[in-house]
Amino acid sequence: MAKDKKASKNQEENEVLEAENQTATEDQVEDNSAKEEQVEEQEELSAEEKLEIELAEAKDKYLRLYSEFENFRRRNAKERIDLIKTASSDLMVELLPTIDDFERAKKANENQEDIESVKEGFGLISTKLFKTLESKGLKVMETEKGTPFDADLHEAVTQFPVEDEELKGKIIDTVEKGYYLGERVIRFAKVVIGA
Structure with a gap:
């Protein structure tokens, strides 16, 4: 019986040790899982923080680019005005x-x-x-008597009856000369045409 008591006591001690070991193991598992969750949260936070940093950098880059464009636009407008004034x-x-x-x-x-x-x-x-x-680049427009009337170049001031059939619908007199600047008409010739 003493052996049974001793065996029973050893068994109880073993069971207590096993229970303690199991509790310690469960605690370690819980600690490990808690640590893993903290690591994951830190990784998630760091991913969020990374995204926030990237967003802040993108905003800063956008603002700088926008301000540079606005400065360019203002400078370009000022240069254009100066060019027109001094052209x-x-x-x-x-x-x-x-x-x-x-x-x-x-x-x-x-x-x-x-x-x-x-x-x-x-x-x-x-x-x-x-x-x-x-x-x-200034050129005088040719509007001699007998030149065909061209509405793109001439402005008819009036019409006069003519006896010569060849002058009907053609220029018979120039009231005001027309001018080209390069190839562009800058003033239409004011003419009298025959009717």
Whole structure:
């Protein structure tokens, strides 16, 4: 019996140890699963944090790009306005000598009695002016008598009856000359056409 008691006591001790071991193992499993959950949460948080960082970087990049574009747009608009304001400056510089000639002619003609020299002076100035303008692309539109009327180039001011059948529907007189700048019409010729 003493053996039975001793065996029973050993068995009880073994059972207690096993129970303690099982409890410890369960605690370790719970601790391990808790640690795994924390690691997963940290991974999830770090993934969320990564996405938040990427989003913040994308927003910053977008704002910088948008602001650079706005600055470019403003600078481009300002440059365009400046270009428009100064586009004719080279023409004006080339016209200054002609203006000087007109001023000299005006001063010289105040006491001039010879009308022929006055006409010759203004003829020279007029030629100089047209040569300067032609060098910048200005061309006079040809609208001589008998030229066919073209609504894309001419503006009919009035019609006059004509006896010559060949002049009907054609230009018989020019009231105001037309001009091209390059290949573009900048002023239509005002003409009288035969009816």
